[in-house]
Amino acid sequence: MSVVSLLGVNVLNNPARFTDKYTFEITFECLEQLEKDLEWKLTYVGSAQSDNYDQELDTLLVGPIPVGVNKFVFEADPPDLKRIPLDELLGVTVVLLTCAYDGREFVRVGYYVNNEYDSEELVNAPPAQPVIEKIRRNVLAEKPRVTRFAIKWDSEASAPAEFPPEQPEADLVADEEEYGAEELAEEEAELGEGVVDPAAQAPADKDAMEVEGVAEPEAEVAAEEDEMSDDGSVDIEGESEDDLDEEEGDEEVAEGDDMDVDMDKPDAAAGPSKQVVMAQ
Structure with missing residues (x-):
């Protein structure tokens, strides 16, 4: 069970101009006293083709964390235009809001972001050189994609099992009070249609x-x-020696068929952090 649960995220300035700051009002619940701060981070995905264009917009340390429900406002700078390919400046991209404790990420919220011109004339005939002051962003805040991870908190008892039991249905069930539970239920219903x-x-x-x-x-x-x-x-007697040799060869080939390859995507480089002190 997670010591910290994300209860809600509100995008306060939405829609907004591309050059405006991102502003999130975050509500979470803490079940026990924590020894360290929570680290919140916002990342802008600059290109769908490569993570080399990902930008860490801002980080924020929040603490000390009192037990109970807490709320704060997280502001992050807009992305650096020089680090975004011109052909991917407009259209749909993603921002990732993450939170980690002692360097261990335990929740990630992904939002689709639509960047488009604020006038129909520019939408129908976009200029070769983008007009930045005319670009408007719209965060699709009503459809977040929330992913949670089991981590070790302050005590060894809270650490996840090294070899947890197989529970394929566990990740599909979300607490009704947790952020993103309704969206997960809708996806579950869509996946359930047409199952025989x-x-x-x-x-x-x-x-x-x-x-x-x-x-x-x-x-x-x-x-x-x-x-x-x-x-x-x-x-x-009805089997020839050639048939027997062929069967033995098939068995040797079958023993070496299985091979697993695991590739992990590296995390973005960490940047400077700010800190918010929670009232006791």
Whole structure:
């Protein structure tokens, strides 16, 4: 269970000009006293083709954290235009709001951001050189993508298990009070449409199995017994040495088929941090 739960995020200046600051009102709940501060960070994705254009807009240290519900305002500078490819300045991109404790990220909120001109004339006929003061951004705040991670807090007891049990359904269930729970429920409902019950596809009875050519276990055992001689040996005279060598070769190839490759995306470089002191 997470010691800190994100309850809500409001984008205060939305829509806004491209050059305006990002302003978020963040509400979270802390269940126990923490020894360190929380580190909040806002990252702008400058290109969908490469993370080399990602920009860390600002970081903020919040603490000490009192137990209970807390609220604060996080302001971040707009992205540096020189670090954004001109052909990706307009259109849809993403901003990532993250929070970490003692260097361990435990929540990430992603928002789509639409950058477009504020006049229909420029939208229909965009100039070759972008007119920055005419570009307006719109953060799609009603559709956040929230991802949570289990981390170790102050005590060893809070550390996640090294080999946790397999619970594929656990990540699909969100607390109704947590931020983004409604959006996750909507995605779950969309994924559920058109799913076929495997039981409905199984043969209904023994007759159906026989029609589809599925042999019963008793019939397979009887067939094996017929192939064996009285002394318990099996007649393999019908198989040639070439057939046996081919079967052994297939088994050796099958043993080396599986190979897993794991690649991790590096995090963005950390920048200077500001700090907010929470009232006790």
